[in-house]
Amino acid sequence: MDEVLGFDPYNPDCPSRQLVDRIGDRWTILVIGVLSDGPARHGDLARRVAGISPKMLSQTLKGLERDGLLTRTVQPTSPPHAIYELTERGASLGPLLLAVENWARTHMQDVLDARHAFDEAAPR
Amino acid sequence: MDEVLGFDPYNPDCPSRQLVDRIGDRWTILVIGVLSDGPARHGDLARRVAGISPKMLSQTLKGLERDGLLTRTVQPTSPPHAIYELTERGASLGPLLLAVENWARTHMQDVLDARHAFDEAAPR
DNA sequence: CGGCATCCCAATTGATACTG
DNA sequence: CAGTATCAATTGGGATGCCG
Numbered sequence: 001m002d003e004v005l006g007f008d009p010y011n012p013d014c015p016s017r018q019l020v021d022r023i024g025d026r027w028t029i030l031v032i033g034v035l036s037d038g039p040a041r042h043g044d045l046a047r048r049v050a051g052i053s054p055k056m057l058s059q060t061l062k063g064l065e066r067d068g069l070l071t072r073t074v075q076p077t078s079p080p081h082a083i084y085e086l087t088e089r090g091a092s093l094g095p096l097l098l099a100v101e102n103w104a105r106t107h108m109q110d111v112l113d114a115r116h117a118f119d120e121a122a123p124r
Numbered sequence: 125m126d127e128v129l130g131f132d133p134y135n136p137d138c139p140s141r142q143l144v145d146r147i148g149d150r151w152t153i154l155v156i157g158v159l160s161d162g163p164a165r166h167g168d169l170a171r172r173v174a175g176i177s178p179k180m181l182s183q184t185l186k187g188l189e190r191d192g193l194l195t196r197t198v199q200p201t202s203p204p205h206a207i208y209e210l211t212e213r214g215a216s217l218g219p220l221l222l223a224v225e226n227w228a229r230t231h232m233q234d235v236l237d238a239r240h241a242f243d244e245a246a247p248r
Numbered sequence: 249c250g251g252c253a254t255c256c257c258a259a260t261t262g263a264t265a266c267t268g
Numbered sequence: 269c270a271g272t273a274t275c276a277a278t279t280g281g282g283a284t285g286c287c288g
Contacts, residue, residue, distance in 0.1 A: 007229040010154060012175030015236060019228040024148035026261085030134060042270055051136030053262050058271060068238025079269045080268085089231060089238075096223050103220055104143040105131040107213060112139060114192025114213075150280085166250055177282055182251055203249045204288075252287080261278075267271085 022067070027052055027060045029097045032086070035070060036094035039085035069093065146191070151176055151184045153221045156210070159194060160218035163209035193217065 007016035022028055030049045034040055040048070046057055061084060064070045069090030075081040086094060131140035146152055154173045158164055164172070170181055185208060188194045193214030199205040210218060 007232045009225055009228055010157075010172060010174055016228045016232045017175075019232055019235060020153055020225065021150055023224055023228065024150060024153055026145055026148060029144055029148055033134075048134060050134055051141075053264090054271070055263090055273090056261065059261095066239050066242040067235045068242070069235075074270085080271095082270055089234060092231075093224075093227055096220070096227055099220050100147060100217075100224070101133055101144065103217055104133055104140045104147065107216075108131045108140045108143055110213060111143060111191045111193075115190050118190040118192070178251070179253095179283090180281060183281090198250085200288090204251090206250060250288085252285105254284085254286100255282105257280105257282090259278105259280080262276090264274090266273075268269105 019067075022063060023093070023097070025060070027056055028064065029101065031057075031060050031064065032069070032090065032094055032097050033101055035084060035086045036091070036098060039083050042082050042084070045084065064090065143191075146187065147217075147221070149184070151180055152188065153225065155181075155184050155188065156193070156214065156218055156221050157225055159208060159210045160215070160222060163207050166206050166208070169208065188214065 008014050009016045009020045011017065027049065030052075031045060034045055034048045042057070042061075045061075046052060046054065049057070052060075061070070061072065065072050068087055070084050070086050073083045073085070075083070132138050133140045133144045135141065151173065154176075155169060158169055158172045166181070166185075169185075170176060170178065173181070176184075185194070185196065189196050192211055194208050194210050197207045197209070199207070
């Protein structure tokens, strides 16, 4: 009772598969998570999404901009400022991803325990 | 108002980062999506998650089993049957991922349009 | 049929350094 | 400060082939 409305991520040829792929890349969830708190500059993002390289950040942002999930506004001041802000569409995705993030936080310990038990049971 | 409860995916050294990574791999979302409809056999999954290779399917399933998100039950019948079923924990994640899937389906056309417009505006 | 192991290629990723 | 270019390292992931 599901894939009846045109797009079906379960079909590898369907473009919506790309969307699932994008959402599921290492950084998209985190970047959108940060922007869900409000607009941020390139540097803010780099700081808050600890561990991301400038390259991946740019790449991720560009992809999201292309998909119309966020807007990029450059202020040509002396030190240039670039502001990223979620569009309405991007904002609509935010809560879903935050829910996932939150799930991860909530269940992390259980998962850690499960892994431990699993590794004990089947050593190598 | 967020990362105050022990685990913080924004910290690259936090194990919850791995969870986000796992959720965000190409297949986890789809596999859990299928299993949210009920238990399924290896072959069922291979068929419904079109495009996945047996290797990646096994790998994904093993990882999810290790994390305690699903159980694997083998029936040593003549042709062996392996049944995969979400645990309670896995089932709790299902709806969140289905929501994301559904979002992808709903907004795919808009995203496609946005991409087109973006590519027009900035050729190359 | 389920599924594990090996090999191998290609696409991603990351560190770093450099330019506007 | 924002963003890009280059290069090296990693790894995702497909194809096969072999066992239970």
